[in-house]
Amino acid sequence: MDVDSQPTMEETILVGDDLMMGPPSPVIPPEIASHVLEGVNLCDGILKNLFLCLQVNDIEPFCQEEIALYRQCAEKRDKELRQRLRDSETKLGLSMPLDQAKERAGQLESEVTSLERRLILASGIEGIEGFRQRWSLHGRLTDTRSRLESLKQGMENRKEEEPSKSPTSTRKRWFFW
Numbered sequence: 296m297d298v299d300s301q302p303t304m305e306e307t308i309l310v311g312d313d314l315m316m317g318p319p320s321p322v323i324p325p326e327i328a329s330h331v332l333e334g335v336n337l338c339d340g341i342l343k344n345l346f347l348c349l350q351v352n353d354i355e356p357f358c359q360e361e362i363a364l365y366r367q368c369a370e371k372r373d374k375e376l377r378q379r380l381r382d383s384e385t386k387l388g389l390s391m392p393l394d395q396a397k398e399r400a401g402q403l404e405s406e407v408t409s410l411e412r413r414l415i416l417a418s419g420i421e422g423i424e425g426f427r428q429r430w431s432l433h434g435r436l437t438d439t440r441s442r443l444e445s446l447k448q449g450m451e452n453r454k455e456e457e458p459s460k461s462p463t464s465t466r467k468r469w470f471f472w
Contacts, residue, residue, distance in 0.1 A: 318434040336367035381445040382386040388449020410436040
């Protein structure tokens with residue numbers, strides 16, 4: 296591969312649509328938002344600077360540094376938030392009463408079904424609006440599936456731990472002298 300064939304930062308002009316690379320930012324459920332968002336850099340200062348730059352300069356080529364900084368910050372933030380969401384769902388699966396955990400899994404499954412249907416409907420929308428809807432729905436669907444999988448994993452780990460506790464207490468111990 297030729298190094299010269301790769302565009303450098305100086306040759307690339309970033310625009311607002313470049314912020315739509317990769318999945319969209321995850322949607323944080325209100326019931327776990329305080330726990331998940333605690334201590335995470337939300338990039339609000341960088342975003343404020345980006346908007347200020349766009350307001351002053353009116354066009355994106357003059358705000359390259361702000362766009363690049365925000366994109367880096369948002370990617371790091373989203374990766375951390377997704378990991379925290381998965382960890383939180385796993386902990387809920389482990390610690391919630393089993394009935395509530397099953398109910399939550401059912402809610403997440405119905406949300407996945409709803410998002411799948413909406414994604415199918417959005418596939419008929421043409422142009423940039425269709426792209427944006429499909430991009431957003433696909434990201435939410437992927438995140439919701441991941442949360443559901445983490446919740447189920449937590450529930451399975453609990454089920455493995457619970458039965459193993461009871462047989463050890465009733466099992467006979469043999470001692471050889």
